Amino acid sequence: RENKKLEKHFLSQIENTEKIGFSKEEIKASFLKKLFYNLGRVPQVATENDLYKALALTVRDRAFRQFVRSTAEFAQKDARAVAYLSAEYLPGPHLGKNLLNLEITDETREALKELDLDLDEILREEVEPGLGNGGLGRLASCYMDSMATLGVPAIGYGIRYEFGIFNQNIKNGWQSEETDLWLHYGNPWEVVRPEIAYEIKFGGRTEHWVDENDKYQVEWIPDSELKGTAYDTPILGYQSNGIIMRLWKAEAIESFDFSVYNVGDYYKAVEKKMRSENLTKVLYPNDENLSGKELRLKQQYFFVSCSLQDIIRLQLMQGRKLEDLHKKFTIQLNDTHPSIAVAELMRLLVDEHQMEWVDAWNITKNTFAYTNHTLLPEALERWSVGLLGRLLPRHLEIIYEINNRFLNELKERNYNGEQMARMSLIDESGETSVRMAHLATVGSYKVNGVSALHSGLLKKQVLNDFADLWPEKFTNVTNGVDHRRFLGVSNPRLSELISKKIGKHWLTDLMQLHQLEKFSDDKTFQKKWMEIKLQNKKELAAHMEERTGISVDPKMLFDVHVKRIHEYKRQHLKVLHILSLYKRLKNGDDKNIVPTAFIFGGKAAPGYFMAKLIIKLINSVGDLVNNDEQVKDRLKVVFLPNFNVKQAQVVYPAADLSEQISLAGKEASGTGNMKFALNGALTVGTLDGANVEIREEVGDENFFLFGQSTEEVQKTRAEGYRPYKYYEQNEELREVLDLLISGELSDGDKELFRPLYNNLLQQDPYQLLKDYQSYIDKQEEIHKVWSKPGEWAKKSILNVANIGKFSSDRSIKDYCTTIWKIDPVRVED
Ligand code: C3B
Structure with a gap:
């Protein structure tokens, strides 16, 4: 808290020497200074990218000002905070959004005009951070915006992928993928925090013993280690607070390399360094389909462990007790991707902080809340016990221990073997694997779906056994979107008409x-x-x-x-x-x-x-x-x-x-x-x-x-759906489908679209043919x-x-009241 006072003091000091102002003149002056001192350019020779960066830095100063003020305020109030754990974010371009949030779009436009520059052209220069696949990542970013605007003390944790979602080209009608080099021209929004870094272990084995005080001890002896370094991007709220999106980048641990270096194998050391850095190189581009890849599990564990260690550091730094972690933090799991966090928090509390299992479990299950985003079976994450045990041997032990205790609880409630097998964290049918959704559910105090229908189906289908066991754990928060971006920034004409x-x-x-x-x-x-x-x-x-x-x-x-x-x-x-x-x-x-x-x-x-x-x-x-x-x-x-x-x-x-x-x-x-x-x-x-x-x-x-x-x-499925029937009965549908294999669409190649044709006629798992006529009729009406x-x-x-x-503001308010129990702390000028 003393620190925060100092920060406030510092802020008033810099504001005395150079006001971080919001008027046209002040923006213009800052912009020119940034262009000159940070980029070494005068407007006459600046490239488009120079101009963009100078403006971004101008705006970032103002964004950091909001962030520093909010943090001071949150700290002073000793507020309960959300840690949002998400493997994906899709923030979209920052510049235009931050201008709106600071309410300086017009002033900036004018300032630039006086320099013969066009704001819209500069806005177009920004390369967006493609750190997500689609809906899930974009939702995380909408929530960041709303948490900032409403004044919810929050940190968004994730991965700083060097290559985000691929760029799509269309060649001869086909998709081709191109690497996304979003960092190529540098990223003016982020600040690296080399001093905020954590060690992450992989592989090896565990040793168990009883120490001189009769305490059970476990040590994890890994076979590789690396570190995660924090990169912070301020996310501004409208007219008010700012929060941080903290993304982790994997790096080699120097000392680790040096031991190899010292025995003379320099190239091996370099190789190790590169291997470590590979971990956060690329985002997996599979949306709602698990890849089962080892590197993906490593990414998940890596960012989760860095984030949890950071949360524990923050808790202790504020002079709070670790036993009160769940009172001061709630950790939201954005889908199952970060659900290894349940085991990792247990490991940190029990092995590293010497807490008793029962106490640690009590904290853990009162800290996490889990959002499920899909019912698709192919997207439900599971990791083979073989792979998990090889990469994270201690975590596998912990998962088995959590599971044993959980199954015992079920036994006491007279659950039968079949029910227990269904609910177990370990799936024994086929290749033995860990069901990550079950781990997340057992380790969380709340589980929510993302629309009323979906939350209902979650309770009825995928997690029905758990919903029967803990009905009060299940709830719904319908998604929302950042209307300030998707109407305010992107549709200025309509916004203006509405505001008028x-x-x-x-x-x-x-x-x-x-x-x-x-x-x-x-x-x-x-x-x-x-x-x-x-x-x-x-x-x-x-x-x-x-x-x-x-x-x-x-x-x-x-x-x-x-x-x-x-x-x-x-x-x-x-x-x-x-x-x-x-x-x-x-x-x-x-x-x-x-x-x-x-x-x-x-x-x-x-x-x-x-x-x-x-x-x-x-x-x-x-x-x-x-x-x-x-x-x-x-x-x-x-x-x-x-x-x-x-x-x-x-x-x-x-x-x-x-x-x-x-x-x-x-x-x-x-x-x-x-x-x-x-x-x-x-x-x-x-x-x-x-x-x-x-x-x-x-x-x-x-x-x-x-x-x-x-x-x-x-019902259609249960009755034995036969798509062919619709093909036979509906003449227009038949003609349309036959067009696919007529060659007319494919330079005479009748085979090109046959896989689609066959799929629709034979299985049609998504029942297009069944819904076809109703769709056509509706389109006529339209x-x-x-x-x-x-x-x-x-x-x-x-x-x-x-x-x-x-609006995602409504969603975040719902999270605050029904799940997080947090009162927003809005700071205004
Ligand atoms: C998506 C779902 O497919 C969407 O219906 C939903 O609106 C969003 O999440 C946000 O909740 N989703 C996704 O983009 N990626 C996943 N792995 C799972 C769900």
Whole structure:
């Protein structure tokens, strides 16, 4: 606390010598100074990147100021804090967001203008940190923003991957992957903290003995060691606090190397150093599919151990007792990726801090809370006992001990063998493995899903035995999105219109958007609303043309499907719809078909054959449709390469129709669905994930629902689903499917898309054929509504007006009250 006082004092001192001000003049002066002193440039010879960096550093100073103030405040109040453990983050570009949070966008724009510079050009220079795959990573970043804004004392822990999610190129219609060199030009936002570093061990064996005080002791004698060093990035909240995202980078331990060096094997030492640093080199690009790779488990353990050691250091540094860890910290596990933390905290408390098992367990199970993000069986993490035992021998022992005690508890409650085998942390069927979701569940005080539907299914299916045992442990927190980024920053026109109508209060309270409801019938307002949409569509059209060469008329209906490519998300159902329209137009039947641009974006895991084939299919359909004289003014198909946060910020504001068409029961929540509706797109969707709640909020009449419900899907499966039946019975569907193997889409190659064709006709695990007709019918209705601009505009306004629930501020408040028991501490000027 003394330290914090000093920090406050220091802050007032630097502010006396050089004010970190927010006026145009002060920003301009800082910017020029940064350019000169940090980069050695004058504006006349500065590169675009120099300009970007100088501005980033200017803004970072101001961000750190907020962060230092918040930390001082949190420390003074001795506040309870959240440690958010996430293997992924997708923060998106920082600069524009920080300008908004500091409310200096206009001042900065003006300051730059006086120097003959353009803010938007500089903003475009930023390379975003691609430290995540998709929804899960982006959610973590939305939560960081909301925790900062609300004043939740928090640290976001993760991994500083040197190569983030690959860049996607499209070559000849196929995805190709290119390494993401996001650090190539340096990263002005982060600060390395070499003094915050922890040692991490791997492999070797354990020794057990009883010491002179009769205390059981265990020592882990590893066969390799490395260290993790902290890299801090300030994450600002709106108008207020700042928190830190602390990412760990793996490095070699010098002393360890030197011992080898001293005996003369220099090259071996260098090799060891490189091997250590490999650990945080690359993000695994598999979204919801476990790779089972040793390096991945090492990454998980590495970042978890660094973070826990850091948390313990913070606890002790504040003069608090380790026994009170769970009172001062709560650790949120973002999916099962960090769940080895349960065993690691036990190891740290019992082996390193000499605590009794029972006391340590009490702390552990009151410290962790676990969020589950998926029910997909292929995504449920499990690690073979062989691998885990080889890499983390002590942890395997601890997991077995936790399991023994847990199974004994079940025995006492008269559980039978079958039930116990089902619930055990160890899966003995097949290759013996550790069920990480069970470890996380047993070791946490709360478990939550990410939408009402998903949390319900979690209790009914995957974790049903645990929900029966500990009903009070299970809860729901529906996801939310950072509306300040996805409306405030990315849709400035709509933001301005909204603020003019209802004031700016929606930036901190999205429920304020309700006030727009009364203007939904107002013709002038509707006109302005749709004009803005058109402007945004023009921008997206220009962007797409630059990227793909395909030109699209901004007046078309923009029907958008962007997200990771996965069979359960059913991008190929969208393709079937496009092909059905193509067929109809070719047959001269154009009633109820409005000119539509179908826009796709999303990355496929590099080893996921079907997903890659779907990308190829989309591009092939694009080639066919876009070049067909008869239909090219009616239908356009664009695959926008390399969908990431930066591009998302151009796409959402320009969408008319949001495609959320996953098979019911498969999408845990979805968050793109919220971003679209926030920007006035109408949704066509199934009753899946958060679609259910979005529909409840915006109203049935403003949401295009189709397809089976989760129960119906289960029933279909139970009754022995035969997709072929639909092929036989539905003529249009048959024609559309046969097009896939006609060669028409593939230069005469009838085999190219056969794997997709066969899959749909034979298994169709995601029941596209079953939902097909309902989807087609709904699309006809959509096209009819689009033909009545007033009706469409009204629905669009009502979507925005009723989307307030889906702000990540609401989600974080829910976490605070139902899980964390934390009172936010908002610091304002
Ligand atoms: C995703 C889910 O697929 C989405 O439904 C959900 O909205 C987000 O998480 C956020 O909760 N998810 C993911 O991106 N990666 C995983 N490994 C698991 C879930």
